[in-house]
Amino acid sequence: MPPEPLSFAAAFAPALLDPLRAAPTVVTGPNGRTAGKRYDVYRNNVTVSLIDALAAIYPAVQRITGADFFRAMARFHVRENPPTSPLLFEYGRGFPDFVARYEHAQTMPWLADVARLERAWLDAYHARDAAPLAPAQLAAIGPERLADLVFTPHPAAQIVRSDFSAGTIFAANRDGASVNRIDASTPEDALITRPGFDVIVQHLPPGGAVFAICLTEGRPLGEAAASALDASSDFDIAANIAGLIGAGAFTSIAFGDA
Structure with missing residues (x-):
């Protein structure tokens, strides 16, 4: 049998x-x-x-x-x-x-972070489709209420942090073009999104990764901005929130007490 x-x-x-x-x-x-x-x-x-x-x-x-x-x-x-x-x-x-x-x-030592970026790229590619947050939705909120805003992350949005120039190395080795010598010693943080059909990988400025991580974890905008300023005194909240929305990192907003 x-x-x-x-x-x-x-x-x-x-x-x-x-x-x-x-x-x-x-x-x-x-x-x-x-x-x-x-x-x-x-x-x-x-x-x-x-x-x-x-x-x-x-x-x-x-x-x-x-x-x-x-x-x-x-x-x-x-x-x-x-x-x-x-x-x-x-x-x-x-x-x-x-x-x-x-x-x-x-x-x-930077190779593992390059691999993390590649994994994030693939996960973003296969993530569920969702309409990204329109800038007009944020513009309609009064300035006195902005600090209490909570953002819903896009299913494809991810942040990868590295002590090395992993984003630059990743980008240089994905398209098959010739690669010049890269100084790998500069720390880089990357945002991975897919607001439409194509996956986007872009560098985040100083404080930007802390800010983005706080927001994707559901922390209010004011708290996220304070954490980012602690990480970098040069942090620009307006430029960073505009960059995240423009990259399609979020799908909706609500108030923290809602």
Whole structure:
């Protein structure tokens, strides 16, 4: 009698990502003979498909490291992290953290943040559509009530902070053009949005990331502005709120006591 489907899957799957494990005994060929070589072919195909998925999700990282380095690094990640979703674009969410601790990538300390930007880009691309907040909606609010405003973030809006020039490195390695030498030592914060069909990645000025994070967490405008000014005395609230709305970072506004 053949094994039940669930018990077969439970026996079949664990060795797929571990080349050192023997083929499961439930895998047999004609006349009940062992089929280790057939299983190895399948195992290799699974690993290669997951590495290919990571390469598609993180093209800038692969361009920076080179294909051989990337695929070797990705193979280690695959062995540690089996997929949990049937959707391949959902795979590899932990890859940036893996890159950060990967021994052979330590000479590129900004690489993990580039990967975080690539993951944010893909998530923004697949985020739910929503109409962005119109500037006129904010203009209609009296100045005496602005401090109490609470903003609803757009489903695609994300902020990625980095101690390095990750945004510049990300942008330089996404379009296939030649890359000049980049000073990676300047910290950069990035806003990722998709108000329409195209994903937008733009730099945030000093204090801008603190401001945007506060607003996307539902904190009132006055409190967000105070936190941003604590982070940077040069923070310009008018320019920053205009930039966030223009980038489609929000969908609606309400008053905090509503």
